[in-house]
Amino acid sequence: MKRKFYLLIVFVVIVAVLVYVLNRNNPEKIVYAISVEPENLNPFLPQYVDFPLIFSQIFEPLFTFDYETSAVKPNLADSWELSSDKKAYTIYLKKGILFHNGEELTSRDVYDTFSPYFLNNHNFKNLEPSILSEILQRIEIQGKYKLVFYLKRVYSPFLKILSSPFISCIISGRVMHSFLNGGEFKPIGTGPFLVKDWIKGKSILLEKNKRYWGKIPRINCLEFKICRHWKRHDLMVEGKIDVTSPVAGNYFRVFEENNISIFKNIPISLVCICFNNRKNPFKNIYLRKAALKAINRKEIVYYINQGNAIPADSPLPPGILGHSKELKQEKYDPPVARRYIKLSGVKGKIKATFAFYSEFAFRSKGMINTIIRQLNKSGFDVDLITFDSWNEYDRYIKNGKADIFLDGIKNSILDPDGTLYPLFYSKFPENIMNYNNPEVDRLLIKGITTFDQKEREKVYIKIQELLIKDTPCIFFNFYSPYFGVSPRIKNFRLSPLSLPDFKEVIIE
Secondary structure (H helix, E strand, O other): OOHHHHHEEEEEEHHHHHHHHHOOOOOOOEEEEOOOOOOOOOOOOOOOOHHHHHHHHHHHOOOOOOOOOOEEEEOOEEEEOOOOOEEEEEEOOEEEEEOOOOOEEEHHHHHHHHHHHHOOOOOOOOHHHHHHHEEEEEEEEEEEEEEEEEOOOOOHHHHHHHOOOOOOOOOHHHHHHHHOOOOOOOOOOOOOEEEEEEEOOEEEEEEEOOOOOOOOOOOOEEEEEOOOHHHHHHHHHHOOOOOEEOHHHHHHHHHOOOOOEEOOOOOEEEEEEOOOOOOOOOOHHHHHHHHHOOOOOOHHHHHHHHHOOOEEEOOOOOOOOOOOOOOOOOOHHHHHHHHHHHHHOOOOOEEEEEEEEEOOOOOHHHHHHHHHEEEOOOEEEEEEEOOHHHHHHHHHOOOOOOOOOEEEEOOOOOOOOHHHHHHHOOOOOOOOOOOOOOOHHHHHHHHHHHOOOHHHHHHHHHHHHHHHHOOEEEEEEOOOOEEEEEOOOEOOOOOOOOOOOOOEEEEO
16 A cells, blocks of 8 residues: 555656646747737837837738848738839739638738728827838729739838838738727737737737648747846746847856857847937037037947947948948047037036936946936936836827937838938928938938939938938947847747747757
8 A cells, every 4th residue: 555655656746747847848839038018919009119029920011021131022922013103012912821810811901901001090109100101192902812002102112111020010901990990909910820818917828820821830839928127037047938138248158158049130220319309408419419429339338238239320220221331420529528518508517308218128227327427427417217118208209308318210121211211301200309401301202212222322321421410319329139049949040120030940
C-alpha cells in the first residue's frame, strides 16, 4: 500500500514538472512583452505609434514592401494599372482570400475600408489616415475583384500608402458598416493571426488563422503581454517571455550571455523637440535657435538611448530618399545660445512649458529632465508637464497649449513625404507645430507630383535646407529600437517598417 502511495506521489510530481516545463516553454505560443496596452484594436482610432506591431498580425494592406529591396509589391492585390494622367489606380484583387469570419475579400470590403476618407462621414483624428483624406477623391467598384482609386491630384507615392499597415489595413466591410453607424468595432481582418482573447491589463492573445491565404503560421498562439517598463528585460532573461522591444543598451551584454538574439533595422523614425511656432516664446526664431544651441543632443542621445537611436541633424532618416550627411543643423554651443536670446529682444528668463508623454519609446524621463536643465542653464525657465495617457497628451498638443513638446513620426510609407508632409505642410490638418513657409509648401507639392526619383531627391534636399534654416523644431534623433528574441525562436525577422513578422517563425 505504501509503495502504491509513493508511486502516486512520484507520478504527481512528474506531471507537475512536465506541466511547468510545458507552460514555461510552450512550443505552440510566443509571448511578446509590450509596455503600453492599446485602448482598442481599431487601426482607425488614435493610437500609440508602436501598436501597429499588433495590428499588422491581424490586418493586411493591399500591397507590401519587399523584405530585400523595400520595393512595393502586391499583397492582397494581385496587380494594378496607372492611368495616363497618373490620377487613377486600377486595382485587381487576389481571389479566394477570406476574412477571419469566413467571408471572402471583395472590392466592396476595400471600398468600405477607405470610404471614410472620401465620404466625409467620420471623425477620425489619427495623423496618418488624414493623408488619404487629402488625396483620395473617390473609389469606383468595377467588379467583384476590381476597383479604381481616383485621386484629387497626382501623388507619386500612392502605392506606398496602400502598402502601409499603419495607414491602409483592409477591414471586413461588415465591420466597417457597423462601426460607421455607431456599432462595436470587431478586429476582423485577413491577417495570419486572429484575436482569441483580451484580458484587460494583462494580455492580448492571438491565434493562428487556419484559413490564411498565405503560408499558415507554424505557431498556434501569439500573446502580447502587458509588462511595464524595464521588468521586461528580467523576464526575458528568466525565459518567461520570448520577444521584447526596445532593449536598453545596458542589457546588451546580459542578453548575449543568455544567448538572446538582438535585431535592428535602419532607422526610419524621427524624434523632434517641437516648438509651437505660432505663439510666444517660440514664435521668435532667435529663441528657437537658442534652444537648439542650448541642448547637447549627441551626448543625450548616446547616453540615454544607449544604442536605440542616433543623433539627427536633418529631418529625413537614413533609410529614406533624400537623407544626406551633408545636411546639418547648428551644433551645441551654450554661449551662442545666450547670444541668440539677447538678439530675440526678450528680457529676463524665457518662460515655457514642456509637455511629455511618460511612455514614449525611449522610456526616459531622465532625458527630458536633462534637456530642461540644459535649457534653463542658458536662460530659459521651463516647466515640465507629464502625461500618462497618450490621448490626453495628444489632445493637449493639438490644442496648442504646449510651448515645447516631444514628438516623432515613423515613416510608415518609406518615402520622404511620409516624414515631411505631415510635420511641415502648413495646410495639413494636424500641423501640430503650426509651422508655415510657403516655399516649403510649394516644394512639398512638387515632391509628391514628381515620379522621377532623382528629381524628387533634389526637391527634398532643398526642403530640408529650408527647414534647418527656419528651425521649426530640433531634429533630435533617428530612432530604431532593438528587439530581443529568445534563443528558442527561429526564423524571426523584421519587415522594412521594423514590424516583427511571425508568419514563418518556429520554436525549437
